[in-house]
Amino acid sequence: MAANTEAPALRPFPTIPALTPGAMAELKPHVAADKIQEAIGFPGKIGDDWQARALGRMGELLNSYRSLKVYMDACVHCGACTDKCHYFIGTGDPKNMPVARQELMRSVYRRYFSVAGRLVPQLVGARDLTREVLDEWYTYFNQCSECRRCSVFCPYGIDTAEVTMAAREILDAVGYGQKYSNEIIGKVHRIGNNLGLPGPALEDTLTGLEEDVKEDTGVDVRFPLDAEGAEVLLVTPSADFFAEPHVDSLIGYAKVFHAAGISWTLSSKASEAGNFGMFIGNYEQLRKIALRVREAALELGVKRIVVGECGHAWRVAYSFWNTLTGIGAGADDPFAVQLQRQLDPRYKQPAHICEVTWDLIRQGALRFDKEANDHRVITFHDSCNVARASRMGDTPGGQFEIPRQIIRAVANRFVEMDPGTTREKTFCCGGGGGLLTDELIDLRVKGALPRMEALQRVVDKHGVNFMATICAICKAQFTKVLPYYGFKMGLVGGVHQLVSTAIRLDASS
């Protein structure tokens, strides 16, 4: 499949594509084998009672999630969202229009949970939940990256990501799970991180990094693991440990802590910031994966918890950790108070590494040789989960400003892409939400189209040769997809990669 995937042509004047029904109907991710399913508590196979199970789980979700209930009712089919999804723009498949994607579930909701759909199904577009419908769910709810772009433009804030999460949860409940995400969740529980890197290997990797940095800079920058009593616990996506360009950002974080004189540690137990529990919409998994961080923090006795460059991980950390694990403030229940008493209330808990770096820059605790980045003309790609599902700093929109301020502080040449494609309107990289798997490469390439077009324009106009981003999935996706569009894969990198290039390691006082 990957062999015949071709990038769609960049359009000089992006227009809304004409509909191509069924364009992506054949593209499905691999189905999880029974072992993978059962390892995380889902049925291994689709049983005969699948329909009753699916409707039962749907009823439970409707009563547990106000978002789902309201979103099932409120849509007026106005179509404001229809042209907002990168997967629709890239494929023209009408079922990749956000409202049409929701409608796959809404038609079933109407049939079984609404008066009108029971009485006059045809009139209101209600459908029986047949095996064909279930297969269609599997196809198209695995063609949504849960990026929330559609939600920005909907007059009722209907968030297709919530619908996709619910659909995947129902699919898992009937034994129809997606291999990529569910296998990774199994690995986190078994080994501690998504990439399945065991503790000793992690230790080796970190020692190797210390040697590399020493060779490069002559300075002993440490990469501590499981250091009890450290001030900061850094939780970062496991791709940072060895994938390119991710590792350059990890080096950047280490240099920041070194230069600021902050003691820090990684944890072998919580060696993963990513939380694919969110992608599959399963609260128990989301919580269980997040609890590893709480346990690590308690064991190591740290005062601060900091999260590395990862989009969905930051959403989970910023928006959900306080709920799931008590990492945050403002609690009065014993579970949360136990941890909150340990953490230093002068700092935001958890904090994004960009918040940490920016605070240090503002305090004058870091010094840079900005010229070191002069070979780069930089632009910034806002990652969807950071942009539309989290914040940094004290004011709304800090998630846009802080990374840009850092870039401006460490480099001289920075330009913006088209404002219709950045900040809250940013386009997904095309690989988020549990779709970063090889068998979906066709979708991933096509879904990247709007970002690639915006990038091409700044490449042509300003000679951009570095697109900075703060998400492990964005980095991996772009590395893979950029060549399809004729760009070098080294064009993407992290914000802390830029920090790493320019930071002075001798200026800690």
Add this chain to the structure above:
Amino acid sequence: MSAAAFFAILFNVAALTLVVGLGVRIADYARTPAPLKIPTTPAPATPAGVAWRMFREVAFFESLFKGNLWLWGLGWLFHVSLALVLLRHLRYFTEPVWGWVALIQPFGIYAGLAMLAGLGGLWLRRLAVERIRYISTPSDHLMLILLILIAGSGLLLKFVAHTDIVGVKIFCLGLLHFDWQPLPADGLLYLHLGLVAALAIIFPFSKLLHAPGVFFSPSRNQADNPREARHLAPWAARLERE
């Protein structure tokens, strides 16, 4: 049964369905927990900020404005006109007519025309734009037709086939006081009233639930303060005690 009795009963049934039906839906929305913080960011961090965001959303359709200018224009024109028309109709239910209701009467009439224009535009869009046609169900078209007929018959009653409006008002006041009065015999009037009653009955079972729904949408009504306050739904809290 006389026409007056028929419409009196119909309006009582319609009002009851609307109020009870909406009440049940709203209670259901309110009762259903939102276990996670999911405001679409950037979002306000305080309740006052959320109220302001909601106001902008409900009064100006802020998100729709970002999404599609044509649709925003037509949708806003329709809704604002509808609001004015509804307020204008208060004159049939108040005696003496409140001062500000008297004041807006002329605007209410123009609003009727604007409402029809807005609805026509929305329907045209639904028919002409391929994407919108694709996502439309028969009920989407019927809903627009219903509203167009209501607006059209109302305008005809005002401009073309004048009805005995004094008699209508006596009937309306009678409805409010459970003291049924005769209704002028007028086919067009029957049509207008019958369709309005139908709309009220359909409301709680249709996409018109977007009206209460918007206030319960977690992506719009939550404050962005997850690090400062612990947000825990009852069913999620139970997991912690297990």
